[in-house]
Amino acid sequence: MFSIGSLSKKTGVKIPTIRYYEDAGLLDAPERSAGNQRCYTSSALERLAFIKNARELGLSLDAISSLIELSAQPMSKCADADKIVQQQLHDTKRKIARLKRLERELSRMSKSCNSDKVANCAIIESLSEPLALQARD
Incomplete structure (x- = not known):
């Protein structure tokens, strides 16, 4: 105990x-x-x-709960567990794609930084644009 x-x-x-x-x-x-x-x-x-x-x-906690329920039923199909994992894999790939877009955008913004004063800073200007990142997605 x-x-x-x-x-x-x-x-x-x-x-x-x-x-x-x-x-x-x-x-x-x-x-x-x-x-x-x-x-x-x-x-x-x-x-x-x-x-x-x-x-x-x-x-997610819901997915974990479902997996726990499946584990309590040894004769359940492994495909049911795989379906939960496949959904997580799909979500993870989507997040990775989004992170890659973020990386490209941040890299682009950093390369545009060629001013010595914030008054002329391309990064600040870029962030001030409405929906700047979404337009590039």
Whole structure:
């Protein structure tokens, strides 16, 4: 059995986050000690590691909840889990494309900086243009 502090140290997940995951239904409510302190089992430790790993991959709490539900049904189709991961992969590729556009725009702006005074700064002028980045997307 682990206290919430011990669980936090073992997983690197902050105590308020552990409580939040309980409230969100991702972690089962733990048993309580005679002093009303939370007492977590090794399965809670495994679940919290699962949640942390999924969060680090950018999965939403809803997606994690769905994966947890799937894991509780061993005869479920792996394709159901793959569908969730494929959606995350699609979202990640979209974010990467956006970040690449941001990188190009910031690079372009930086190269346009050839003035010694802010009064004539191409960066400031560029940022003042309405929807400057969207027009270049």
